[in-house]
Amino acid sequence: MKKLLTLLVSLLIGSMLTAQIAYSPLVDSLKNEITEAEITSILEQLSGVVEVSIGGQPYTLVTRHSYSASNPKAAEWIYEQFEALGIPVEYHYFNSNGENVVATITGSEFPDQQYIICAHYDDMPSGNLAPGADDNASGVVGVLETARLIKDLDLKYTVKFIAFDEEEQGLIGSHAYADEASSNGDDILGVLNLDMIAYDSDSDYEMSISTEPGSADFTAEYTSVLGTYEFDLTYNFITTGASDHSPFWNNGYQAILAIEDWNDFNNAYHTTGDVIENCNIPYFKQMVQSAVATMASLSLDMKMELVHQPLPSGNFTNDREAVLVINSNHSIGTGSNSPQLYYSIDGGSFTALQPYATSLDTFFFMIPGQSMDTEVEYYLAAQNADANMVSTLPAGGRGMNPPGTVMPINYFSYTILFPLMISSYERPGIIIDQNYPNPFREETTFAFVLDISSRVSISIIDMMGREVAQVTDRPYDAGSHQIQWNADGLPQGQYFFKVQSDDHVEVKSMVVVK
Incomplete structure (x- = not known):
């Protein structure tokens, strides 16, 4: 050396x-x-x-x-x-x-x-x-x-x-x-x-x-x-x-x-x-x-990539949909061994959910709605059909038949928040939504609301911190705006989108799947 x-x-x-x-x-x-x-x-x-x-x-x-x-x-x-x-x-x-x-x-x-x-x-x-x-x-x-x-x-x-x-x-x-x-x-x-x-x-x-x-x-x-x-x-x-x-x-x-x-x-x-x-x-x-x-x-090709956009906290008590995309060369377990979502309420024991719907490599779970001031923790798991490997998200879990019976150390979490009184709350002159759908294959929509007119730029940043695409960079009038964007040519993976107005900069994550 x-x-x-x-x-x-x-x-x-x-x-x-x-x-x-x-x-x-x-x-x-x-x-x-x-x-x-x-x-x-x-x-x-x-x-x-x-x-x-x-x-x-x-x-x-x-x-x-x-x-x-x-x-x-x-x-x-x-x-x-x-x-x-x-x-x-x-x-x-x-x-x-x-x-x-x-x-x-x-x-x-x-x-x-x-x-x-x-x-x-x-x-x-x-x-x-x-x-x-x-x-x-x-x-x-x-x-x-x-x-x-x-x-x-x-x-x-x-x-x-x-x-x-x-x-x-x-x-x-x-x-x-x-x-x-x-x-x-x-x-x-x-x-x-x-x-x-x-x-x-x-x-x-x-x-x-x-x-x-x-x-x-x-x-x-x-x-x-x-x-x-x-x-x-x-x-x-x-x-x-x-x-x-x-x-x-x-x-x-x-x-x-x-x-x-x-x-x-x-x-x-x-x-x-x-x-x-x-x-x-x-x-x-x-x-x-x-x-x-x-x-x-x-x-041995022990690869099973799980892609999921974590659910955010908010003042909603309705059922929450969690979407899991699995990228692997292996067939995924089915029936009782199909992908699972495990959720826990306020630190209690975990309950397993099977997907309520599937579409090719995408699996949809529904976490039951909860009352205000409740914390929900959850993780996802999947195994291959041969039952010789298992992947969890967050990583670190184990256990098969069904997958994920041994939980990881870390979990995703969100809290059902009480609505806030905002009479004197000073916020930036732009409200930026999460892109939707997310994860997405080809097209997604970026949405934001301006209190007053402002120049707005939206750029896509990869995991190495490099700008790989520019969605928009021009003046916008006050009001609501939606921009459809095609990720053609962008490899699958985790990305960030940075939104910058005259008085505010905000970064959010997004996931491209192919």
């Missing part, structure tokens, strides 16, 4: 009202097979603490520096680990010295679409001793353990496990591979790069995720896994090009770097002091588990 200046990014991914990665008991059991003893053993072998066998001969990897005699020995050892797992493996050679190690499990349904999990195996400093326990034997351990645990599964998508060489000389190995993949037209859906994942000096379980706007979807999938499987890991976002995900960005692929907290950086990196004794093994275990859970979820 080359530490370079980073630019902190302000991402809104964490506020998305979608559950992308479903909970799977299978994936949960796989991640729980990771043990501290096993990952410590592999880390000891790669960092030269213990002797290994390479080509049937004893050898100690006291360094993995790219220009040392031990570097090709390290590549051979990694090759032999994949070989022992029964995974097809090959060397990817570049320039006169470099060799990446590439193992491949071909997907059964989408063999031409692939995910990559990678880590560089070379290390620093130059000289006769370079343990490189954290940088980056730790990342290689994550790649090997992921391969071990998903190798016998019926993966829907192809997965490549790559150990890159010459990262420390300027990402040479990953540049060679990513450039070649792009030239060949490889359909890479996402790259998870593990680099320095074993150091946590204050045991706060903080990590950093290096991403960029073009990788927002893949970033959201990774963070969804962290939430779905209730890791202790917390995260912050950075942007750095100083590791092997960067060449994939340069070639238009989505990629992220999972790394220990950038603000708690290992000062022993690139020194002979980068040893296993400085590693936080419980933290390291969770970082490896998150990699396993991510690649298993993606390669």
